[in-house]
Amino acid sequence: LSSRTSAAEKEMGGAEQREKQYRAHQGFGDHHGGVTGAHTYFYTDEAKCDQHMETFLCCIDASSGSTEDGFSAIKLTALARPQFLVQFSEVLVKWRRFFLQLAAEQGQAGRAVLEIKLEVDKLQEALANLGILTKAESQEWFMSTSLGTGSTVDLLDWNSLFDSRTKISKPLLIPNRQTAQLEPLLSRFSEEEDLQMKRMLQRMDVLAKRAMEKGVRLMVDAEQSYFQPAISRLTVETQRCFNKNQAIIFNTYQCYLKEAYDNVTVDVELSRREGWHFGTKLVRGAYMEQERERAAQMGYEDPINPTYEKTNEMYHRCLDYVLEEIKHRRKASVMVASHNEDTVKFTMRRMMELGIHPSEKKVCFGQLLGMCDQITFPLGQAGFPVYKYVPYGPVNEVLPYLSRRAQENRGFMQRANRERDLLWKEVKRRLLTGNLFS
């Protein structure tokens, strides 16, 4: 737990002011709790993070040596102090919520996030009324960015304002949702924490450069929702640098999240505007039980879709959006990382309808090693690029992971057996009643 509570925060007693979802919680200090579908890392010290980076480098080398067009996957919680990811996530979420609050004040509540356009005049007036910046200060700030001449601001412009916050001479304040008081958007990082953040960015940079050199695509796994805004943002930053000519860095979107479609569409739009290649792995999400339990215990809204069907809908909606992007721009690539047969069939059907040929390799499939070979092999034989996620590591860590996979497989076989038994029962019933074809 202590690795998730910053020194600066302890000093300032700041945890109380933090949004509930982004607070450290005693019961979830071990963020492995309740997670069966993914490996999780524990922060010990910076040397351990360096060691993880070396392992990831070996994995990139191994992938490049064994296959063309290979992938390597990394987890950012292995490369950084998780507390930094939690804190940065909180900042990003607050900044987006402030945008939505201002949109509501301009009568634009409920619009799709990319359709919200704040009028600059009204926005500057609101900032002045809230006591955040005078009109002259915000005009100067906006002029220092590409927004200088525009009359409206959308979410991507808003995010670029965040990036150029150092151009204003005072710390950025925003209203606290509970107290309505102004508070600094960025909590103070200690010098050591600042260094930890820099080292994490350096590690990502080293990995991305090696991946590029070796022609291996690097996938950044998605993790718990209280880390994910930061993980995703840092991945997008890496994509901006490395995906100029092709998709080398792949970001992961979890479609069990209520906000998945917004996240995908906003990042695709950013890639369009800036001209880089959008690379993504789409998954349903591995941390559902833990997420639900944490939300219930800490009293914030469950970030996960209410039902399995809603998650399926969300997956297909996000996937469809990316497939359309491939059709129209050819500057996107997607890994359909799923064991779900309907999703695989849906992808193949939409590819055919949109004229995306498997040999273009813009769409590939991914399954975990030892799972769903009955889907993987026919896909490969039919000419679709298909990958197996290979877990590796010390035996004592990998064996429990594999045994969980085996249990999942057993569940899958039980379902298949049950279905077969039911079919036999029905055939017998029809034979006995003489209604075989009714």
Ligand SMILES: Cc1cc2nc3c(=O)[nH]c(=O)nc-3n(C[C@H](O)[C@H](O)[C@H](O)COP(=O)(O)OP(=O)(O)OC[C@H]3O[C@@H](n4cnc5c(N)ncnc54)[C@H](O)[C@@H]3O)c2cc1C
């Ligand atoms: C190659 C590969 C890479 C992966 N990488 C990641 C990763 O980076 N991050 C990550 O989080 N996961 C990752 N996963 C795991 C993935 O998110 C799923 O947990 C797993 O694949 C099962 O989902 P499915 O689509 O295969 O099949 P299904 O069995 O059809 O879907 C099960 C999933 O549906 C969702 N679900 C189930 N019940 C409900 C409910 N009641 N309400 C709402 N949603 C529900 C959950 O996400 C559950 O895992 C990866 C999986 C693969 C194959």
